[in-house]
Amino acid sequence: MSETVKKFFYVNRKAPYGTIFAQEALEVVLIGAAFDQDVSLGFLDDGVYQLVKGQDTKDLGVKNFSPTFRALGDYDVTKLFVEKESLDERGLSADDLDEIMYEDEDDDWAEKPSIRIVSRAEMADIMADQDVVLSF
């Protein structure tokens, strides 16, 4: 495997259960995490709905995959960028989102939040700083 570490960015713009996009994105992130790349995720537009807390799909008979986001830290995926304007437009705030933490191995395994709220302009800067952008 190449030693080169590339910056991979996964763009999430779809709500969780109406289409398969969101769940497939998470599967791809987990696969990609095995390759020791610099991985981060962006949530904008309806993608912010993926992180809303209190999801319960038992009546739908489909998997509630939202808890899986909490496992990403164990795969060194610790940057979940959420766009503030997308939250605002949907009447949501950071308090409405699941708490997703990771343990920082460079800081005595201190628990830190993976979710970082960014502005639309910051999201655009993050996108422009990537080697590979995968959209869902």
Next chain:
Amino acid sequence: MSTLHTVNKSPFSTQSLLSCLNHAKDGDTILMIEDGVYGAAKGTGLGDALAARGGAVSLCVLASDMEARGLEASRLIDGVTPVDYAGFVEMVVNNDRTQSWL
């Protein structure tokens, strides 16, 4: 460092084109393909949003997808450039990354 953005949905059914316009950086290229080509027609409610970014961002449309849908070049918003498949490939090569707005 620049990005090629592709938009493949009609702007009248999804927010993809608007979201793309809101995130594209100066010097980037937006290529409208498939049903995305409807966003390149003039006289729609999107003219202002496109014109606002049209100077800083290069706007293109895939000619084959226009033709398939009966969208004639004379109906394109001023400043939108039709490209063929070879032009599409060239854009992918000439940009640092490609981002699909699905």
